[in-house]
Amino acid sequence: AQTVTQSQPEMSVQEAETVTLSCTYDTSESDYYLFWYKQPPSRQMILVIRQEAYKQQNATENRFSVNFQKAAKSFSLKISDSQLGDAAMYFCAYAANAGKSTFGDGTTLTVKP
Amino acid sequence: GAVVSQHPSWVICKSGTSVKIECRSLDFQATTMFWYRQFPKQSLMLMATSNEGSKATYEQGVEKDKFLINHASLTLSTLTVTSAHPEDSSFYICSARAGLPHGYTFGSGTRLTVV
Numbered sequence: 001a002q003t004v005t006q007s008q009p010e011m012s013v014q015e016a017e018t019v020t021l022s023c024t025y026d027t028s029e030s031d032y033y034l035f036w037y038k039q040p041p042s043r044q045m046i047l048v049i050r051q052e053a054y055k056q057q058n059a060t061e062n063r064f065s066v067n068f069q070k071a072a073k074s075f076s077l078k079i080s081d082s083q084l085g086d087a088a089m090y091f092c093a094y095a096a097n098a099g100k101s102t103f104g105d106g107t108t109l110t111v112k113p
Numbered sequence: 114g115a116v117v118s119q120h121p122s123w124v125i126c127k128s129g130t131s132v133k134i135e136c137r138s139l140d141f142q143a144t145t146m147f148w149y150r151q152f153p154k155q156s157l158m159l160m161a162t163s164n165e166g167s168k169a170t171y172e173q174g175v176e177k178d179k180f181l182i183n184h185a186s187l188t189l190s191t192l193t194v195t196s197a198h199p200e201d202s203s204f205y206i207c208s209a210r211a212g213l214p215h216g217y218t219f220g221s222g223t224r225l226t227v228v
Contacts, residue, residue, distance in 0.1 A: 045208075047216055091157070
């Protein structure tokens with residue numbers, strides 16, 4: 001069974017600084033997708049960034065980038081120039097093909113002004 | 114694009130009654146939708162996969178008779194919590210795969226309180 005592990009229940013960062021959230025996963029599949037979602041207090045799940053496993057290049061979306069290490073099954077999220085609005089719970093997720101997603105336990109990010 | 118609408122946003126019901134939650138894909142067709150349950154400050158736990166025109170696939174430990182799922186069209190899936198009890202109180206979220214570049218899109222969730 002696929003598993004997703006987020007080893008950091010809580011993280012904090014100073015506004016304008018950079019923070020990295022960790023995620024590891026386990027799978028025997030070769031074709032899959034990895035995601036980072038943000039869940040603010042409203043509890044709406046928001047897609048932050050997506051990585052296709054077959055792509056070697058790390059995905060980036062403005063201030064958000066990932067470090068995808070396929071062999072190590074690691075998928076970390078880097079948030080640069082952190083803003084107060086980045087404070088939320090972040091979930092790492094895995095999905096094979098078009099199937100169901102498996103989520104990590106989440107990391108609560110606090111941004112200090 | 115790729116919007117999923119979930120209703121109601123919150124609902125309070127009495128023990129023993131049934132509650133229906135709707136999940137609609139507004140601008141795309143979703144042959145598959147997913148239903149999750151989330152407790153406060155915890156992760157999303159998949160309850161079932163809803164397939165248009167066929168029976169839902171339930172995860173181990175989820176009571177099929179309590180959580181009825183119907184996916185009658187390509188844009189609508191419903192979750193009915195039957196004979197609700199206080200322990201069913203939770204946050205329920207639906208999701209659909211909208212294809213690239215959107216990936217999986219989530220509804221805004223339903224907070225169910227059973228009193």
